Structure formats: structure tokens, C-alpha cells
Amino acid sequence: MAPVTDFAVKEIYEYLEGFGSYHQSEAIPGASPLVNNSPQKPPFGLRTERISGSSFTAPRDHSLQTWMYRVSSSLRHEEFVPYQNEGVPKKPSVISPNSYLWPKFPVDAEADWLSQKLLAQNGDPATKTGVAIWVFSVAQPMKPNTAFSSLDGDVLIIPQSGTLDIQTELGKLLVRQNEICVIPRGIRYRVTLPAGPARGYICELFQGHFRLPELGPIGSTGLANIRDFQVPKAFLDGKLEKGTAVANDATWSIISRQAGRLWEAKQDHTVFDVAAWHGTNYPYKYDLGRYCPMGNLLFDEHDPSLFTVLTAPSYREPGVNVVDFAVIPPRWMVGEDTLWLPYFHRNTMNEFYAPIVSVQHPKHPLNGDQQFKPFVAGLHGSMTTHGAAEEDFQKTTNGPTTPQKVQTDGFSVFLLETEMPLFLSDWAAKACFKPADAKPRGAAKI
Numbered sequence: 306m307a308p309v310t311d312f313a314v315k316e317i318y319e320y321l322e323g324f325g326s327y328h329q330s331e332a333i334p335g336a337s338p339l340v341n342n343s344p345q346k347p348p349f350g351l352r353t354e355r356i357s358g359s360s361f362t363a364p365r366d367h368s369l370q371t372w373m374y375r376v377s378s379s380l381r382h383e384e385f386v387p388y389q390n391e392g393v394p395k396k397p398s399v400i401s402p403n404s405y406l407w408p409k410f411p412v413d414a415e416a417d418w419l420s421q422k423l424l425a426q427n428g429d430p431a432t433k434t435g436v437a438i439w440v441f442s443v444a445q446p447m448k449p450n451t452a453f454s455s456l457d458g459d460v461l462i463i464p465q466s467g468t469l470d471i472q473t474e475l476g477k478l479l480v481r482q483n484e485i486c487v488i489p490r491g492i493r494y495r496v497t498l499p500a501g502p503a504r505g506y507i508c509e510l511f512q513g514h515f516r517l518p519e520l521g522p523i524g525s526t527g528l529a530n531i532r533d534f535q536v537p538k539a540f541l542d543g544k545l546e547k548g549t550a551v552a553n554d555a556t557w558s559i560i561s562r563q564a565g566r567l568w569e570a571k572q573d574h575t576v577f578d579v580a581a582w583h584g585t586n587y588p589y590k591y592d593l594g595r596y597c598p599m600g601n602l603l604f605d606e607h608d609p610s611l612f613t614v615l616t617a618p619s620y621r622e623p624g625v626n627v628v629d630f631a632v633i634p635p636r637w638m639v640g641e642d643t644l645w646l647p648y649f650h651r652n653t654m655n656e657f658y659a660p661i662v663s664v665q666h667p668k669h670p671l672n673g674d675q676q677f678k679p680f681v682a683g684l685h686g687s688m689t690t691h692g693a694a695e696e697d698f699q700k701t702t703n704g705p706t707t708p709q710k711v712q713t714d715g716f717s718v719f720l721l722e723t724e725m726p727l728f729l730s731d732w733a734a735k736a737c738f739k740p741a742d743a744k745p746r747g748a749a750k751i
């Protein structure tokens with residue numbers, strides 16, 4: 306059987322395949338002009354619109370540019386005003402040398418995608434540095450004719466449990482637990498819930514973009530393979546009528562997050578009127594069940610960098626990353642004369658970790674509602690010592706080292722390892738244990 310996740314919610318969309326490739330897709334055949342990017346008269350009366358994710362002069366393998374051919378330009382909208390008269394949010398400011406653990410936090414039963422809670426942040430979107438970590442716990446679809454986008458950065462969406470149906474300007478993605486999704490800065494999208502409530506995490510990357518880690522001596526394949534990343538196909542909310550593309554227009558509300566604050570603008574046409582697109586700046590998703598782990602074959606516990614799915618280099622100096630996203634999957638352990646737990650350590654990087662529920666059955670106790678289970682998250686700040694609990698150390702140091710398949714019970718743990726200290730929001734500081742003296746299962750394995 307192929308190493309893919311046996312999802313409880315089955316796929317309903319088709320995708321293009323390949324990370325970092327130049328992709329193109331047409332909802333109406335011929336809607337993408339042949340050769341010309343910006344012809345005098347685009348096909349079917351469409352408008353040409355470009356969305357850039359990098360400087361025009363970026364090296365070719367860093368250039369993120371996409372051409373869209375749409376019924377109406379997104380230029381046509383009313384003025385942006387503060388969403389629901391929200392004030393300017395307070396920048397996260399709580400920090401200490403202690404580890405933090407969030408066993409649970411209150412959730413809003415009526416929440417939708419716009420109800421994300423800011424947990425931690427470093428850097429600043431105003432200077433395009435660092436990341437923000439948001440949590441979502443949603444029970445309601447976004448209101449009709451409403452779309453969202455982050456102007457602060459690319460977002461990595463990590464469902465812990467549940468399924469998100471994400472309609473983007475460039476097409477639709479079904480993102481289920483044990484899948485991740487990245488939506489570039491500025492791309493508008495809408496989230497609905499095809500299978501009940503969903504909860505999870507968002508890593509908003511203010512600086513640069515996610516890339517696949519280099520493979521070095523691993524060679525040409527392994528870890529997250531290029532062909533397993535899935536990219537949406539163009540979807541037009543409309544049709545071709547007498548040679549002209551027309552959209553199902555209505556009044557739409559565009560809600561954008563800038564410097565952590567929400568703004569709203571109305572427009573008299575749909576967001577989802579892109580009949581074709583081509584380029585390198587697009588959303589994508591990935592099934593973590595397809596991850597190909599590498600490991601030690603004889604001795605020593607190696608670094609969790611072996612489980613890196615995506616990375617965002619800072620380019621400030623070699624070997625410094627804005628953030629690494631890693632998932633520790635089920636795997637075989639075979640090391641001789643080796644403690645099968647991480648050594649005690651202090652790390653210059655800051656380690657935020659949280660569970661992803663791997664059991665898919667919707668009625669399993671870890672699934673099915675908005676409560677974060679088995680726990681919300683943990684954080685080991687820079688140079689904060691962490692490692693195995695004494696009980697786990699004793700068990701493992703006296704245990705067998707015959708080959709065994711190691712996997713946590715019902716969930717896996719992901720790690721966001723970021724170079725700069727993470728400051729907590731007041732809300733996050735209020736919800737946590739201080740210090741983290743009661744570690745849940747899995748927490749010791751980071």
C-alpha cells in the first residue's frame with residue numbers, strides 16, 4: 306500500500322503536481338494567452354492581472370510571479386476601512402527563560418476563519434522579518450461572499466483535526482488533518498467546513514518564502530518529495546457566454562490582515578473569477594503521510610532537522626533560518642547502544658511544538674470538536690534546557706534496542722523552529738502553565 310494518509314474525508318478536487326514548478330491552468334480552454342503574457346486584447350474579454358511574491362530581479366529559482374486572466378480586475382473596490390471598527394492590536398510582548406505549555410484554552414463555539422488568535426510572534430511584518438503563530442478553532446464557515454487574505458506574509462496552515470475546504474483565487478484545495486497548505490501573501494481565499502469543526506495552527510511567514518530543505522548527502526529524493534506537493538487548478542465562478550467570460554457577480558467583502566489588523570473593503574464582483582493563470586506564485590498542499598523519513602542505521606540519535614518538511618532561510622548568514630517546519634512521523638528505530646530519546650539540550654533556535662491528530666475517524670476522542678487535544682502546544686525558548694522526563698529517561702535507558710517501529714498514540718508532533726525569540730500575546734500568556742512542569746506525552750521527544 307502506498308505510504309499516503311487514509312483520509313476519512315475523501316478528495317473532491319484535482320490538482321497539478323510539483324513543488325516550485327512553473328504551473329499553468331485554464332478553467333476555460335484558451336483563456337491563457339499563447340506566448341503573450343499581457344496581450345492587447347486578452348481572450349474572452351478577460352483582464353490581465355499579476356501577483357508578485359518576489360522582487361522582479363530575484364534570481365530565477367527565487368522568482369515568484371503569477372499571471373491571472375480574470376473577468377474583473379481586483380482594482381475595482383471601495384475603500385478599505387477597519388474591520389468591525391477593530392482597534393490596532395497590541396504587539397506580543399511577554400517573554401521569559403521558562404518553557405511554556407498550553408494544556409487547553411477557551412474556544413468560541415461560533416468562531417469562523419476570521420477568529421484566529423495570535424499566540425506568539427517574533428520580528429515584525431512592517432520590516433518583513435520573523436513569523437507569527439496563530440491558532441484557529443472554527444465551527445462556522447466564513448460568511449457568504451466573504452474572502453480573506455494576509456498582507457503580512459505567506460501562511461502555512463496546519464490542521465490539527467478536521468477538514469478545511471479552501472477556495473483561493475487560483476483554485477480549490479481540500480486540506481484535511483495530516484495535510485498542510487501554504488497560501489502566498491495577498492492571495493484571497495475563503496474557508497468552509499465540509500466535515501464539521503476544525504482546529505489547528507497557522508505559521509505566518511513575514512520574511513521570504515517556504516522552500517524544500519537541501520538534501521546534501523541524502524541525494525536526489527527523500528524527506529518531502531517534489532512531486533507530492535499539490536497545486537490547485539483554475540476555477541471560474543462563472544461561464545463562457547457568446548465568446549465572453551462572465552462571472553456570477555455579487556457584492557463581496559474582502560478582509561485583509563495588515564500588521565496584524567483586519568481591514569475590510571466591498572466590491573461589486575466575485576473574488577473567484579480567474580479563468581486561467583500561469584506562474585510560480587501559487588497555493589499548494591502536502592500530505593504528511595507521504596513524508597519519507599531518513600534516520601540513523603547504527604548508533605546515535607540525530608537532529609530533528611531530519612524531519613524538516615519546509616524551511617524558510619533568512620539569508621542573513623549561512624545556516625540561519627527564519628523558521629523550519631518539521632513533523633516527527635512514525636519510523637523505525639534501530640540504533641545500538643543509543644538512548645532512543647533526544648539528549649538534554651539547549652538550542653539557539655526557539656522550538657514551538659504541537660500535536661496533529663493522526664487518527665482519522667471523526668468519532669475518535671481526539672477528533673470531533675473544537676477543543677485542542679491532547680494539548681494545545683508548547684514552547685522551548687532559546688537556550689532553555691529541555692529533554693526527556695526522568696520517567697521516560699529511566700524507561701528508555703533500561704529498555705531494549707531491538708528494532709521497533711516508534712509512533713505516538715493517535716497523534717504526531719510538529720515543530721516550528723524559529724531563529725528569533727518568540728514573544729507571547731497577552732492571551733497566550735494568560736492561557737499557559739508557567740513554568741511547564743507537567744509535560745504531556747510527546748513533549749519530551751522534541
Ligand SMILES: [Fe+2]
Nearest residue numbers: 652656691751
Ligand atoms: Fe529541542
